[in-house]
Amino acid sequence: MRAGSFCALKARGAMRVQHYRVAGESVAVRNVETPEDVRAFVDWCRSNRSRPVAFDTETTGLDIYAPGFRVRLVQFGTEREAWVLPVDTAAGMGYAPHEAVREALETLPYLLAHNAKFDALAVSAHLGVDLVRLWRRITDTRILAHLLDPRGPQDPDGIGHGLKPLSARHVDPDAPDTQAGLYAEFRKIGHTKETGWAAIDLRNPLYTLYAGLDVILTSRLFAALGPLVEFAGYGRLSEFEHAVALVCARMEARGFLLDVEYTETLAARLLAEADEWSAVARRFGVSSVNAPAQIAAALEGMGENLTETTDSGALKVDKEVLMPIADLDRKWQRIGAREANPLAEAVLRAKRASKWATSYADAMLSRRDGNNRIHPDIASLQARTARMSISRPPLQQLPSGDWVIRRAMQAEPGCVVGAVDYQAVELRVLAALSGDVQMTAAIHAGKDLHGFTAELIYGPGFTEYHRKVCKGIGFGKVYGGGPDTLSRQTGAPLDQVKAAIRAYDRAYAGVRRYSKRLQDRAEWGAKEVVTPSGRRLPLDRRKLYAATNYMVQSTARDVLAEALLRLDERGLTDYLRLPVHDEVVFAAPAADAKDIGREIQAAMSVKDFFGVPLTTDLEIGGRTWGSLYGAAA
DNA sequence: ACTTTCACG
């Protein structure tokens, strides 16, 4: 069915109803625009209390906490019909049935939503609905879809977790792309993808139709996925993920305080720094430091010999290539091995400064709420290994070697920032899952694992350099890396790395056997690994070597996710600010920070994880996050 | 839309 094929009926005094076809069946979208319509909606809610009802919101944008954000429509629906209720009082419709919407959200016992966290946070922040009580009644179809297939749209055979691709697969191959359709409508009314959401008329027929169709599709998606979830035995895991998502949503709602004055000064300084170095690059004929082809040409013109190439065959001029040419080591210190190429150094410094300015400092400033708090998008179930991700701004990947960016985030007045992280959690998970005797014994003995490996391989006279090589090999092996990559990554010569790998496999025979078993099983049976939590992770045919990594990364993620639930049980959620893969960042009153930190530690630590202890480190800093990375406060 | 680069664990 095409978008234009619906017909709108509006007899005098009758509700505006739009009809459409989904999966060969007629569906109705009812627009609530009068007190009479509201009464009909309330009656409908009463008669649907025993059935799952999908809900969704249309809003002015994605930044729930930005000044000016508004919820515009709230929709409810089942497989055959949807009710669209305008709640945007700023739109001048003269009628906004807030009370009915609130009541529906507070009393319907079984709610569905796709990507429910967004809608739940929006209605809790702007319609006064209690988040926790609402969340308890929600099933998020995105969570179900992720459990059934965690692959993203960019992965081989992956379709991702958007409502559109999932509907096309499970509901109706011709289901409309409601978002794309709306963008076209926005352009028609002289707006863009960004501005259209706030500007479009609340009664625009395409807008209300698509709003209604989204809940109908969500209902039907649930009807398709629900039985699959049951059949796969994912009931408990689904409950677990919903609980984890709530803790993360509460972190997101609370937000993390930004030091605005500091960040503004920092952004200006970084921008000036980027400008200075860009000016230097320009003197060498590079008009943009973000244009690799220009940089490569200019460097070759200066007599540099570039050999590394990208996947598409172009000359590579990334940090790894440029640092040696600029005679800089990994800590940006002069090596003294050659004369520094001034263009290479200018490009490196300009790029770093501008990335830090735009991706971090500016991103933080532009996304603060009225109280200068940042509410990053915490996706509790995101990667194909189920790892969490944080975006807008990307607070999980702020520079860690320098404190200047993290210094921007701070605790409330009178409070300090702290962090609790697991010690070498992925290696410990590997030891636990593989049951490797040697590795498990080393952990129990409280040994430094990389030093222990170095001793096994090089003997008691091993050096710090040997330890570093072994650390690289330990990580590289978990990732599935071969000798070439490990040699490149660790900087150690190839023959030495090969010898170290052989020694490593001998020392940790259990790990080797475990990896082989996972891969063999994948080769002969289903192309997947199954984690201890029961999560099934599909493998790419051409990447079966990733089996161990998926297993370890995903299990480590589940360790943190379970820890979040224990933290929540102990009433510690309000202190939490961020999950960062193997750690949590928290803020607490200065006087109690030590006690609270220890409580967090106690909740996170695991005495016996398949025979291996998962221990944690506690760090208490000062007022700012940067203080944990060397800043003064 | 795709590529390249760079920030994290």
Place this chain on the structure above:
DNA sequence: ACGTACGTGAAAGTG
């Protein structure tokens, strides 16, 4: 037989 480094988010340039 050989060889494969895993997972993210974001900006900017190129086509």
